[in-house]
Amino acid sequence: MAIIKELKKLELINVPSWLPDNVQYETIMGSIAYGVSDDISDTDIYGFCIPPKDDVFPHLRGEIIDFGRHAKRFEQYQEHHVYREDNKRTYDITIFSIVKYFHLCMANNPNVIDSLFTPVRCVQHITSIGQLVRDNRKLFLHKGLSDTFRGYAFSQLHKMAIKTPKAGSKRKASIKEHGFDVKFAYHVVRLVDEAEQLLMNGDMDLTKNREQLKAIRRGEW
Numbered sequence: 326m327a328i329i330k331e332l333k334k335l336e337l338i339n340v341p342s343w344l345p346d347n348v349q350y351e352t353i354m355g356s357i358a359y360g361v362s363d364d365i366s367d368t369d370i371y372g373f374c375i376p377p378k379d380d381v382f383p384h385l386r387g388e389i390i391d392f393g394r395h396a397k398r399f400e401q402y403q404e405h406h407v408y409r410e411d412n413k414r415t416y417d418i419t420i421f422s423i424v425k426y427f428h429l430c431m432a433n434n435p436n437v438i439d440s441l442f443t444p445v446r447c448v449q450h451i452t453s454i455g456q457l458v459r460d461n462r463k464l465f466l467h468k469g470l471s472d473t474f475r476g477y478a479f480s481q482l483h484k485m486a487i488k489t490p491k492a493g494s495k496r497k498a499s500i501k502e503h504g505f506d507v508k509f510a511y512h513v514v515r516l517v518d519e520a521e522q523l524l525m526n527g528d529m530d531l532t533k534n535r536e537q538l539k540a541i542r543r544g545e546w
Contacts, residue, residue: 327351327450328370329402329420337407338418344402348374348420350455352440353447355417359515360535361542367406370418370449371440373426373458374402381424400425430462433470435477435516441465442529463527474520478513485509503544511541 330345332338355369356362376399379385388395399422407416421429421437429437441462451459485505490496496506515538522529540546 329418332407337409338404340402341399343377344374348372348450349452350458351450352443353449354440354443358443358447358531359538360532361538367415367417370416373421373423376422430465433465433467433473435474439531442531444532466523466527470523471520474516478516481509481512481516485513507542507544511538514538514541
């Protein structure tokens, strides 16, 4: 059963009524997928769903492009810090419509590309449609990923250099101990490594350099 469906049954989230039964793919992302998680790591869930037909094809409900008002189309559902008492896990959830998911895949968005290359152990729910997309994930890759992954890496590098985190931020202790935020530091190295794997091999193992990434998170670099 899809995690989003389980959380809905437990009344922990409020989602569109059609969504839980139309999730095609769910996978664990973040530090768990990269093999560097600890006991306090949140469980990041990424995936995609297929919205109702008239949402994907709004002309079926009488809408004409550039004429009149249009109903807002579903793009994604996102919820953070959903705590589940029975398994003591905290979830951060992002479920895209298949339309937006494909657009992000074609743009080689690092987070969405990662979601298709997670280890099999991380896949929590998958339908025949989800499996078809995952099996053909390499078709989305192109050389433009060099720019997108590099852009994300520079963004993490910038955040790593900020010495004045918000009050109460978890970053404060890391900066005080190491002089920079080790979480952002490991993401810089991770993103560059992922880009190299994809460009050189056309494939990617998210856990390939987990020991190196763990060392960075421990502040050994």
